[in-house]
Amino acid sequence: MDTMDVNKMIAAILVAGIAYTVAGMIGRSVVHEEPLKQPAIKIEGMPAAAPAPEAAKPAGPHVPPIAALLASADPAEGQKIVQKDCSICHTFNKGGEPKVGPNLYGIVGAKRAHESGFNYSEGLAKLGGTWTYENLNEWIDDPHAVVPDTRMAFAGIKNDKQRADVIAYLRTLSDHPEPLPSPTAAETKAQPAQTAAAAPAPAAETAKPAGPEIPAIEPYLANADVAVGKQKVESLCGICHSFNKGGAPKIGPNLYDIVNAKRAHEAGFAYSEGLAKLGGTWTYENLNHWIYDPRAVVPDTKMIFPGIKNTKERADVIAYLRTLSDHPAPLPAASGAAAK
Ligand code: HEC
Ligand code: HEC
Numbered sequence: 001m002d003t004m005d006v007n008k009m010i011a012a013i014l015v016a017g018i019a020y021t022v023a024g025m026i027g028r029s030v031v032h033e034e035p036l037k038q039p040a041i042k043i044e045g046m047p048a049a050a051p052a053p054e055a056a057k058p059a060g061p062h063v064p065p066i067a068a069l070l071a072s073a074d075p076a077e078g079q080k081i082v083q084k085d086c087s088i089c090h091t092f093n094k095g096g097e098p099k100v101g102p103n104l105y106g107i108v109g110a111k112r113a114h115e116s117g118f119n120y121s122e123g124l125a126k127l128g129g130t131w132t133y134e135n136l137n138e139w140i141d142d143p144h145a146v147v148p149d150t151r152m153a154f155a156g157i158k159n160d161k162q163r164a165d166v167i168a169y170l171r172t173l174s175d176h177p178e179p180l181p182s183p184t185a186a187e188t189k190a191q192p193a194q195t196a197a198a199a200p201a202p203a204a205e206t207a208k209p210a211g212p213e214i215p216a217i218e219p220y221l222a223n224a225d226v227a228v229g230k231q232k233v234e235s236l237c238g239i240c241h242s243f244n245k246g247g248a249p250k251i252g253p254n255l256y257d258i259v260n261a262k263r264a265h266e267a268g269f270a271y272s273e274g275l276a277k278l279g280g281t282w283t284y285e286n287l288n289h290w291i292y293d294p295r296a297v298v299p300d301t302k303m304i305f306p307g308i309k310n311t312k313e314r315a316d317v318i319a320y321l322r323t324l325s326d327h328p329a330p331l332p333a334a335s336g337a338a339a340k
Contacts, residue, residue: 066164067181078164078165078168079304081157086154091105103115108171109178121150127147136167214311224312224319226319239251249266249269255321257325278298
């Protein structure tokens, strides 16, 4: 072997070495190095590695168990909190579109990272298991403590009662709500009365009677004050609705030209199932009922609004809504004579 061959050999070895190193560098920069959950090579007869504990982190000691609290939780309060704290990022109706976060219909008992196609954080995607009352309790208390890289940018609800209310509400968002957890023996001893309270599911929704007689709006519309209506609408409804032509929806849909519009009129808006299914159009009379008490019309409505009980005020509001149109609907026939 002459020196030329030796040089070639050395060169070949060097090139191969460099290529190997570079390939390794590229490989490492493309593929994140992560500790393997299980040994890459299984050796027969060796004890299998214990499955990774579902959350390395123990439940924060400050998060008390939720079972006892759930027994006395108020889903209606929970709904208010959810509207305020969660609905900016989540939809809650069946089949609703994801927003910044996934849709949460049926989340109690669902598997974690349940929405296929949603871009979950790696941590949540890998967590596994299902959403139980207990781990929802921890999650809503502090999502980052459960999944450090979570994409849910939410500080958490620290008030135990409020968390219980939220979970009690989430529970109702289901075709078949999960049974409430039975408080543990110790808790049952401490609060025997609450076990009974846990039994009746909050299915009272349907039990709601028609409610008090709501006076017909027609006679009032003739003398309604549009300017007063405008003030009312701005102060009472403006936080959730826009009223200008082509205005973007807020928490509620845009309401330009709502008189005689079909119900659930705004395409793409995540209406409650109840309103979406209601059908028909918004007449003066059913706006009257809606504004008196939206929940009496649609029990699962997402419009969290107690209603305007004063008939003159409702008439003012409706009279103003009527003007928000390229072609305002005629006033009802009964008041035609009175109209100017
Ligand atoms: C700022 C936006 C934001 C807010 C506010 C928010 N979330 Fe989330 N939420 C997300 C995102 C994003 C995810 C996905 C998290 C991930 O991938 O790590 C998520 C995930 C979840 C999950 C897990 C869903 C699944 O499919 O496993 C639950 C449960 C949840 N949120 C409940 C709530 C509740 C209850 C509230 C209000 C108390 C709330 N979130 C407030 C953005 C938000
Ligand atoms: C806290 C937020 C909020 C307030 C306040 C509020 N709304 Fe709503 N509104 C909503 C939401 C959310 C919906 C969708 C309801 C659903 O899907 O069940 C809605 C729906 C409606 C609809 C039906 C629209 C359609 O497309 O069918 C009308 C009409 C309406 N609101 C009128 C009013 C009026 C008038 C006021 C004030 C007197 C008011 N709302 C106050 C949130 C609100």
